[in-house]
Amino acid sequence: MKKKPQDTRVRPKRVQDYQSHFHHILAAKIDGVKFGSLYLTSLTHEHLKGLQSYLLTKGLKASSVNAIVHSSLRAMLRDARSDRFMLVDLYNDRALLRPLEIADPDVDPYIPEEREQILEGFRKSRYYAFVYHQFWTGMRPSEACYLKWGKVDLTYGKTRVEGSRVRGHEGRTKTKRSNREIDLHDNLLPVLKAHKPLHVSPDDYVFTTPEGTPIEEERFYRREWLPTLRRLNIRPRPFYNTRHSSLQTRTDLVKIIKSPNSHRELAEARGLVVPFLRDTLVGLNYAYYAPPGAQILLNNPLYVRSHDFSGEMAMGGGQSWHVPHVFGSGLPAGGGAHLAGSLADLPFVLAEAEQDFIVPENVQALIWHELVPGLVSSATLPRWWGVTQNELHAVTLYQRTGEELLAACAKDEKLRSNVLNILSERMVPQRSEQLEKALRAGALNEALSRVMPGETFYLAAEFRRRFPGESNSWGKAGEELENLSSRNPAEVSWKRLSDDFGVPHPALAQSYTRELLNVKPFPAFMGYSSRLLAESWDSNNLYWARLADELGYPPVMLNRLVPELTYRMVEKIFATDFEDWPAMLRAMRETGEEFRQGKITSLPKVALSTSVQ
Numbered sequence: 001m002k003k004k005p006q007d008t009r010v011r012p013k014r015v016q017d018y019q020s021h022f023h024h025i026l027a028a029k030i031d032g033v034k035f036g037s038l039y040l041t042s043l044t045h046e047h048l049k050g051l052q053s054y055l056l057t058k059g060l061k062a063s064s065v066n067a068i069v070h071s072s073l074r075a076m077l078r079d080a081r082s083d084r085f086m087l088v089d090l091y092n093d094r095a096l097l098r099p100l101e102i103a104d105p106d107v108d109p110y111i112p113e114e115r116e117q118i119l120e121g122f123r124k125s126r127y128y129a130f131v132y133h134q135f136w137t138g139m140r141p142s143e144a145c146y147l148k149w150g151k152v153d154l155t156y157g158k159t160r161v162e163g164s165r166v167r168g169h170e171g172r173t174k175t176k177r178s179n180r181e182i183d184l185h186d187n188l189l190p191v192l193k194a195h196k197p198l199h200v201s202p203d204d205y206v207f208t209t210p211e212g213t214p215i216e217e218e219r220f221y222r223r224e225w226l227p228t229l230r231r232l233n234i235r236p237r238p239f240y241n242t243r244h245s246s247l248q249t250r251t252d253l254v255k256i257i258k259s260p261n262s263h264r265e266l267a268e269a270r271g272l273v274v275p276f277l278r279d280t281l282v283g284l285n286y287a288y289y290a291p292p293g294a295q296i297l298l299n300n301p302l303y304v305r306s307h308d309f310s311g312e313m314a315m316g317g318g319q320s321w322h323v324p325h326v327f328g329s330g331l332p333a334g335g336g337a338h339l340a341g342s343l344a345d346l347p348f349v350l351a352e353a354e355q356d357f358i359v360p361e362n363v364q365a366l367i368w369h370e371l372v373p374g375l376v377s378s379a380t381l382p383r384w385w386g387v388t389q390n391e392l393h394a395v396t397l398y399q400r401t402g403e404e405l406l407a408a409c410a411k412d413e414k415l416r417s418n419v420l421n422i423l424s425e426r427m428v429p430q431r432s433e434q435l436e437k438a439l440r441a442g443a444l445n446e447a448l449s450r451v452m453p454g455e456t457f458y459l460a461a462e463f464r465r466r467f468p469g470e471s472n473s474w475g476k477a478g479e480e481l482e483n484l485s486s487r488n489p490a491e492v493s494w495k496r497l498s499d500d501f502g503v504p505h506p507a508l509a510q511s512y513t514r515e516l517l518n519v520k521p522f523p524a525f526m527g528y529s530s531r532l533l534a535e536s537w538d539s540n541n542l543y544w545a546r547l548a549d550e551l552g553y554p555p556v557m558l559n560r561l562v563p564e565l566t567y568r569m570v571e572k573i574f575a576t577d578f579e580d581w582p583a584m585l586r587a588m589r590e591t592g593e594e595f596r597q598g599k600i601t602s603l604p605k606v607a608l609s610t611s612v613q
Contacts, residue, residue: 021072028054040077040086045097048073048090052100062100070099098601109244110135114234121228129195130207130215134242136188141217141239142166143173150202154193157184165214282307282343289347291376293567295357296350307339324349345506348531351376358567362574372570374534375584378503379566382514382541384558387500392558394484394492395457395501395542396549400477402456405463406447408473410439415473422462426455428520452585453546454539458518461494501542505535521581533581540566540588547592557604564603565591 026036030050038047048069055065070091080086091097110118115135122128134144142164151160159182164173173179184192197204205214221239229236290296307324324341326349339349351373358372409416416439424432431450438447460481467473471482485492494516502514509515522532544562553561569591575583594600 017067018072021068024055024058024060024068025051025073025076030054040080043077043086043090045090045093048097056100066099108237109241110234110237115242117232117234118228121232125224126210127207127215127220127224129191130220131242132191133188133207134239136185137182138243139182140164140174140178140243143178144207145205145215145217146170147206148202149196149200149204149206152192152206154184154189154196157186157189158182159184165216167218168216285343285346286350289350289377289380291351291354291380291563291567293357294350294354296353309342326353347377347381347504347512348373348506351380355570358570360573361571370530371534371584374531375537375540375566375570376563378534378537379540379563381504381512382500382558382562384500384555384562387555387558388491389555390484390488390491391497391500392545392549392555394481395497395545397477397481397484398457398460398497399453399542399546400456401460401474401481402451402458402463403448404475404477405459405473406439406451406456407444408475410442410444410447412473416440418463418467419459422459422466423451423455425462426458426518426520452539453543454516454537457542458516501545503535503538503541507531508535537584539585540569543588543592547595551596561603564600565595568594568600 026034028035028051030038030047035047035051035054051073052065052069055068056062060068074091077086077090081089119128119132119135122131125131130144133139134141137144137159139147139159139161143161146163146165147159147161151162153159161173161178161180161182163170192206195206207215209215217239225239226236323345324339324343326339339353352370355369355372355376405415405419409419416436420432420436420439423435427435435447435450438444438450460478463470463473464481471478474482481492490496498516499514502516504512504514505517506512508517508519516538517536519536522536541562544565545558547565548555548558548561569584569587572587572590573583574587575581591600595603598605
């Protein structure tokens with residue numbers, strides 16, 4: 001197959017970017033040594049981190065540094081590995097080398113008053129139609145510079161965008177999706193009709209200089225745009241920002257709401273506003289319930305606007321308004337994946353859609369399909385703004401007290417009988433027997449490894465309720481719990497802690513109210529039963545709360561810690577068969593140990609403190 005010329009395969013602007021990236025890489029200095037003089041085989045993660053830091057000190061933006069280090073240089077090193085000049089992939093561990101965080105850019109459009117001033121300032125200029133067009137189409141300047149009369153239909157008010165012009169070079173649009181048809185605003189049509197010459201050919205440019213040549217954006221910005229803004233005393237901003245102004249003024253909601261003068265106009269105004277209200281409502285629900293690391297809302301803006309409430313198009317009339325499910329996966333021609341159905345059960349369904357973005361640490365990891373959305377939604381739904389320091393510490397003390405009771409009952413037959421009777425309500429007989437054998441044998445570490453945080457929490461709470469006078473069985477944590485309970489009974493009550501640290505049970509109880517149900521774990525099979533397993537697993541939130549308390553985090557930090565730690569735990573689940581549900585316990589404790597050691601770099605560190613207010 002014949003290759004295309006270089007200038008048609010790579011945009012000129014991209015070629016200049018690559019040249020600039022190459023220059024920055026070679027000229028950078030790491031500990032006084034030029035990066036370009038380093039041997040490929042000697043490169044380490046520290047060199048790449050040093051390159052990032054160096055480029056930042058030179059005033060480059062985070063996005064530019066990422067483009068250089070994590071795009072251009074990464075591609076170079078990938079080619080070097082392909083040619084066997086180096087063996088190690090320095091980019092395979094994101095924990096050692098992460099792209100820089102990029103703050104959301106300030107759009108900074110021209111407000112309507114500025115737009116009118118600018119248009120008035122250009123009214124007698126040859127560029128009036130060009131500027132007017134940019135404010136009312138949202139077209140990129142490079143696309144407008146390329147636009148030809150053959151693509152403009154003033155009769156039906158349509159414009160077809162199929163190319164761009166940058167620094168004298170013409171080529172395709174920025175993306176395939178940028179090839180589009182634009183509806184021309186009613187007030188733009190007379191301006192373009194007045195601007196159009198009497199005799200034109202389809203290949204004539206719509207906007208030209210006085211010499212008849214195509215407009216070059218950079219030259220127009222320097223010679224026409226900036227001088228006009230300064231003359232009008234308007235704060236200078238890029239000409240490109242007219243695009244943002246257009247997108248904001250396409251639909252003037254205030255004007256729509258205030259303009260109706262009759263019932264008919266009011267009905268029309270409602271028809272225009274309703275889609276915005278609908279998208280806002282749906283978008284807020286999506287954003288609120290989106291799980292940690294959510295990708296769908298970031299990468300598919302139509303996911304919200306395509307939500308098919310009735311389900312008529314996706315499921316037919318017989319399934320209308322049922323709980324939502326993902327429809328259209330793998331069908332981009334039909335608009336891509338979106339939800340069909342009501343907003344009921346939205347937290348679980350969003351987590352179900354997002355779980356495909358979670359990559360297990362182990363290649364052959366077995367993770368139950370319905371389990372992960374249950375775990376993720378149980379971490380996403382709770383909000384911890386009202387949790388007090390006393391509540392947080394009480395969760396820790398309940399778990400420690402349960403562990404103290406297990407340690408004490410290893411040598412006390414009567415106490416062991418009481419403890420096992422309580423735990424039998426949370427354990428299947430096989431686990432209960434294994435725990436009893438370990439306690440009788442004095443294997444305390446083995447016994448504790450078999451007990452989940454939710455079970456030690458329940459053991460302490462239930463033992464205090466059934467045997468309030470047996471304080472001689474308490475250890476240090478039990479005594480502290482008693483004192484805390486006597487001082488603040490409401491804050492450390494079972495109901496309060498159950499409401500704050502429990503999990504939702506939409507399948508078991510048909511409710512998203514958080515609660516500690518105290519049921520035995522359901523068996524792990526396929527489909528719906530795996531969802532029941534997730535809802536009977538209430539150890540995560542209790543365990544993460546204990547870690548936060550022991551490491552000195554304030555309760556409000558649970559809003560960040562719980563989702564991220566749960567996300568990390570899911571990555572670590574490595575079950576060997578369908579009955580290997582203890583894999584969740586192993587993954588939870590591995591994640592907790594990494595967190596204690598500060599290995600989860602995305603989470604902040606605080607000074608160690610466990611004081612109670």
